[in-house]
Amino acid sequence: MTQVLVLGVMLTCAGLPFMLLTKLMREGQTGLAWTILSVIGATLAIFIYASGRPFGVDPVFAMTVALLACVPALLGGTAGALLGWLLRRQDDHKI
Numbered sequence: 001m002t003q004v005l006v007l008g009v010m011l012t013c014a015g016l017p018f019m020l021l022t023k024l025m026r027e028g029q030t031g032l033a034w035t036i037l038s039v040i041g042a043t044l045a046i047f048i049y050a051s052g053r054p055f056g057v058d059p060v061f062a063m064t065v066a067l068l069a070c071v072p073a074l075l076g077g078t079a080g081a082l083l084g085w086l087l088r089r090q091d092d093h094k095i
Contacts, residue, residue: 014076025084044070
């Protein structure tokens with residue numbers, strides 16, 4: 001049961017940024033899309049840093065959040081941004 005829960009969390013963390021950034025990039029709101037990707041990347045960097053330095057965050061928790069939430073979100077967001085950009089280019093060339 002735990003494996004299904006972990007897989008569900010990872011799919012949710014990847015799917016939501018994928019859909020959101022696909023929509024934003026297709027609408028031409030690239031600044032907001034890059035800001036969202038930057039925030040996800042910064043969160044990943046903070047959690048990776050927290051896993052190696054003792055400053056109040058449990059290292060196991062920090063690495064777990066980094067690997068189960070931040071990495072899938074960053075990969076899904078990047079793929080969504082790329083797909084949205086490609087769809088935007090396709091729409092622009094048809095006109």
